[in-house]
Amino acid sequence: MDKQPVDPYRLLRKYFSDRMPISDEDLNYFCSKYRLKRTKRNQVLLNAGEVNPYMYFVNTGCLRVYMLDQSGREATRFLVTENRFGTAFPSFILQEPSMAYIQSLEPSELLYINFTDFRELTDNFPEWQRVYLRNIEMDYIASIKRIESLITMSAKDRYNLLLENDPGMIQKLPSKIIADYLGISQETLSRLKSKK
């Protein structure tokens, strides 16, 4: 069977129209600001030190935002799964050099928009500003919960919590990445998994 050729903007249009009232005309205008990019496994989209130009919407695949510590070890800051927006946020918003890298963990299909256009849309379309605000509120809440887990829980408890809240993530991603998302070494994670 042949694959149907799929409109790469289908998911994005659905994302907008599911969350806010929007005319076809505005929808087309929104989409005109986004460009398509296909990436390979482990392709780096942004290097630390660069100003991050784009916000990404993930059609298929998965993005990972990560940093290197002083000794060159990787630490995962954020993961962006399908049908979601995400980027190296501080660099994008402040338009300052990034502390973080962005890579696609798998071959991915992405839609991306530059900072100027992104601000133009949030500033001029109140309905979209509202949706975006709700997204940021939720992302902020998720990051607060992550801080809580980091300052109050042991590595073992953090792992068990992730296992409860997001079993798919643990199943899907290499444990190396789970470990640096939790802020522990892969050896420690390996031992935690065998111990319970």
Place this chain on the structure above:
Amino acid sequence: MDKQPVDPYRLLRKYFSDRMPISDEDLNYFCSKYRLKRTKRNQVLLNAGEVNPYMYFVNTGCLRVYMLDQSGREATRFLVTENRFGTAFPSFILQEPSMAYIQSLEPSELLYINFTDFRELTDNFPEWQRVYLRNIEMDYIASIKRIESLITMSAKDRYNLLLENDPGMIQKLPSKIIADYLGISQETLSRLKSKK
């Protein structure tokens, strides 16, 4: 010399008018949604398990949002200093029982607004929505940076970073609170301070 009686809404009015164009009428309307509260040192404003009804604006003093871990140890999630908004954010936004407590570290003068009124203002005043959005973006960025420090740095480096970025905080607050903000024990912090 007698103290001048000060309008408790002066700072709040200034906060709004500094950040957005707003008519006197709207300013009065905004302020009508806020009520005044004076607190004692260490007074608890919200207990864990309660739904957090209020967003606070700190006129004078300081608020602390903190949690208890399994063994009853406190961990500071967030501090709200003068002339800023803050609250136990997840519970306020989701209107769910709070994981966190709120207390005033010093005698404080606060203005507070309930959730319904807060949403009413952000939904109906685009200029204010925009200012609020920028605030959340900045708070989110601050929390991302805190996550970075927690997953990539040792206790010692996190302390030195805080010393650089926010020396006032270390000077002003008891080291017990600095320690549980950094996610370490007070004994460890005490040793870090003497070692360098």
Place this chain on the structure above:
DNA sequence: TGAAATTATTGACTTTTGTCAAATTACAGC
């Protein structure tokens, strides 16, 4: 499919941080 590269596991040891207890210091509130 099969060689090369990456990832995961395990062991031995080190370092960091936590815990408990006691002594000292600071300071809030009367």
Place this chain on the structure above:
DNA sequence: GCTGTAATTTGACAAAAGTCAATAATTTCA
């Protein structure tokens, strides 16, 4: 200014997590 409570420091030890190295298991992609 006192006085009692709270905060801080220090010591001795325990537990948690990291490091390095070697091996085993999986993937990738040519």
